[in-house]
Amino acid sequence: TQLLEQSPQFLSIQEGENLTVYCNSSSVFSSLQWYRQEPGEGPVLLVTVVTGGEVKKLKRLTFQFGDARKDSSLHITAAQPGDTGLYLCAGAGGSGNTGKLIFGQGTTLQVKP
Amino acid sequence: DTAVSQTPKYLVTQMGNDKSIKCEQNLGHDTMYWYKQDSKKFLKIMFSYNNKELIINETVPNRFSPKSPDKAHLNLHINSLELGDSAVYFCASSRGLGTQYFGPGTRLLVL
Numbered sequence A: 001t002q003l004l005e006q007s008p009q010f011l012s013i014q015e016g017e018n019l020t021v022y023c024n025s026s027s028v029f030s031s032l033q034w035y036r037q038e039p040g041e042g043p044v045l046l047v048t049v050v051t052g053g054e055v056k057k058l059k060r061l062t063f064q065f066g067d068a069r070k071d072s073s074l075h076i077t078a079a080q081p082g083d084t085g086l087y088l089c090a091g092a093g094g095s096g097n098t099g100k101l102i103f104g105q106g107t108t109l110q111v112k113p
Numbered sequence B: 001d002t003a004v005s006q007t008p009k010y011l012v013t014q015m016g017n018d019k020s021i022k023c024e025q026n027l028g029h030d031t032m033y034w035y036k037q038d039s040k041k042f043l044k045i046m047f048s049y050n051n052k053e054l055i056i057n058e059t060v061p062n063r064f065s066p067k068s069p070d071k072a073h074l075n076l077h078i079n080s081l082e083l084g085d086s087a088v089y090f091c092a093s094s095r096g097l098g099t100q101y102f103g104p105g106t107r108l109l110v111l
Helices: none
Strands: A005-007 A010-014 A019-024 A033-039 A044-049 A054-060 A061-065 A073-077 A085-092 A102-103 A107-112 B006-007 B010-012 B018-026 B031-037 B043-050 B053-057 B065-072 B073-078 B087-094 B106-110
Touching: A005 A073, A010 A019, A019 A085, A019 A107, A033 A073, A033 B006, A044 A054, A044 A061, A073 A085, A102 B043, A102 B073, B006 B087, B018 B031, B018 B087, B031 B073, B043 B065, B043 B073
Parallel strands: A010 A107, B010 B106
Antiparallel strands: A005 A019, A019 A073, A033 A044, A033 A085, A054 A061, A061 A073, A085 A102, A085 A107, B006 B018, B018 B073, B031 B043, B031 B087, B043 B053, B065 B073, B087 B106
């Protein structure tokens, strides 16, 4: 069974601080996705990383896929209150490649002004 | 225009009842999914359909029955509702195995 361990589960920081969220697995994924979910809404895709070692940047957010494609990290620089939300990592490419996404437990981020 | 829409947004019902949740997408996608998000925010796939054909059927009680009348719709019918069914149910759609777009969710509370 493929599992994704996401940490930390909760993070409360002050505006301007940096933070990193980790997503780890013992399984290899063909791609890994990061989503952000706001209260009362569905998850929205932020980025997909496909190649081992790949780094993608989205403004103040930096996403990295591990060399072995088993882990990923999300780093936010100078966090803003608008970054508050639930961040989810999801791995794709299980057996049969059916489009099934395996989600981590999520990281609830609160950025205080 | 809402890309993936779900109705109802909130559903409060008694144990033992039967209820349906509807999902529609106007993105022209051929694949649709149902996910369940529990009280700890853990999101888990339940079913997926591609061109009205069942592709993913996770270990879900057979009280849950998805129905896809056409490529743009995927409904979820739940029989004999139990307390543990309380959760947020999300519909999603994609073009093939591409990016999945999620609906706003249906908050189900079983009393």
